[in-house]
Amino acid sequence: MTDNDIYTNDGTITIKNERAIRSKTGNWKACPFILGNECCERLAYYGMSTNLVNYLSDRLNQGSVRASTNVSNWSGTCYATPLLGAFLADAYLGRYWTIASFSIIYFFGMALLTLSASLKELQPFCDADSCHPSSTLTAITFVALYMIALGTGGIKPCVSSFGADQFDETDVKERKRKSSFFNWFYLSINIGALFASSVLVWIQMNVGWGWGFGVPAVAMAIAVVFFFSGSPLYRIQKPSGSxxxxxxxxxxxxxxxxxxxxxxxxxxxxxxxxxxxxxxxxxxxxxxxxxxxxxxxxxxxxxxxxxxxxxxxxxxxxxxxxxxx
Known part of the structure; x- marks a missing residue:
């Protein structure tokens, strides 16, 4: 067997910075970890964001207009930060380390948001008319939200491309498998979004915001575990510079x-x-x-x-x- 039969031909390496062996890395062996990460991350994102206007309006007493404005600003930030994440991945960190580092930031943001909605010391005083949150609760909530916005900026532009990196474009069989990967990838996104937009919204409105944000936080923790568990199997493209x-x-x-x-x-x-x-x-x-x-x-x-x-x-x-x- 030649080197072309043993190793990948697209320049990918392993987490140990060694040339990727075709039979031991990538392909469908690595993809379940990436798909699991994406499903749980999307569940966490939509589970937290779908009902966010109600949370800011109800618990932080911001009113519908102000709450909608703040959520729109936050959502816009979530779609702007991928520009930073994509640049860092392509130029300096590579997709693996970008996803890994930003996922951790994402999780801490989710954990902080859950604590802000759960700790009794931070809960707003509510009377018959409205709730009156402290400035500390408001500050912690927005710090958590923008940590999440930063975290999603490193994941959103990189995960699908990282999945594609697991298939050697120079190999005819692997090139065909790549198309199937994207079908499963978008299915995993929709599964996470479906659960978040139905079950988690019901939990938030009927059980409580602590549980409503806690479940997405746990989902994000599982997403991080999924991603790191597949590390020995991943094929990694080196960053190409700015x-x-x-x-x-x-x-x-x-x-x-x-x-x-x-x-x-x-x-x-x-x-x-x-x-x-x-x-x-x-x-x-x-x-x-x-x-x-x-x-x-x-x-x-x-x-x-x-x-x-x-x-x-x-x-x-x-x-x-x-x-x-």
């Missing part, structure tokens, strides 16, 4: 060669000679005819020899942002 730095390299290299003419034959543009991209974990991109000015960054000149050939601020491959377009 895309913003690569973009700047292309722009600067293009302007340095402002007077250089781009050849009509795209094969004359600079690119690595092997099958892999110069960017770790990425495949080569197809060249297009748009924004041809930035192709100047990939034009080799007489000065691009020796050390300059390894200097991306002077000579870029077609794979880099704006060169491949």
């Amino acid at each position: 895309p913003f730095v690569r973009l700047c390299q292309v722009v600067i290299a293009s302007f340095r060669k402002f007077n250089v003419k781009v050849p009509k034959d795209k094969s004359l543009l600079f690119e690595t000679t092997d099958a892999e991209s110069q960017i770790v974990g990425c495949r080569k991109l197809e060249h297009t005819e748009k924004l041809r000015f930035f192709d100047k960054a990939a034009v080799e000149t007489d000065s691009d020899s020796g050390k300059s050939k390894n200097n991306p601020w002077k000579l870029c491959t077609i794979t880099q942002p704006s060169t491949a377009k």
Whole structure:
């Protein structure tokens, strides 16, 4: 058997930073842990957020308008933080460590929210007309909510891609299995959301907010356990560095060669000679005819020899942002 039969060919490694062995890692052996993590995380998120307006209105005495505004602001933050999570995963941490670290932040946020709704010392004084929360309770609640918003920002953009990393794109059989993974992935999301929007809402309205937030917190704890349990089986893509730095390299290299003419034959543009991209974990991109000015960054000149050939601020491959377009 050759190395191509034993190891994956897409550059993935194991948690021990060793080259991933095809028969021992990834595929459906690793996916149940990822699917379990996603199902429990979505259950926790929707279980906590679906009825959040009622909680802020009822227990924190914010009124419907103010509560709705605060929930909208929080929800918007939940959809903005994935930009940070995706950047950190791609550039520096990798998907595994991004999911792992942000999941822990997420859990502590859920635990703090549960404590704020459960501890007798923090409960608001309620009369016949309304409840009167302390400033401490309000502060703890919003700290917890925005910890959750930060936590979901590291999970949301990475989990589906991390699942896809478990299948080697260069292998025909594994490429077909990847499509099935996404079917199961979205099924797990909907199972979690269904349970949260029905059973957990009923618990919150009929049993109490402590239990209503406690169950999602436990679900998030299970999600963390699920994810770490599969660590020995995961295939991990190395982070590829900051895309913003690569973009700047292309722009600067293009302007340095402002007077250089781009050849009509795209094969004359600079690119690595092997099958892999110069960017770790990425495949080569197809060249297009748009924004041809930035192709100047990939034009080799007489000065691009020796050390300059390894200097991306002077000579870029077609794979880099704006060169491949």
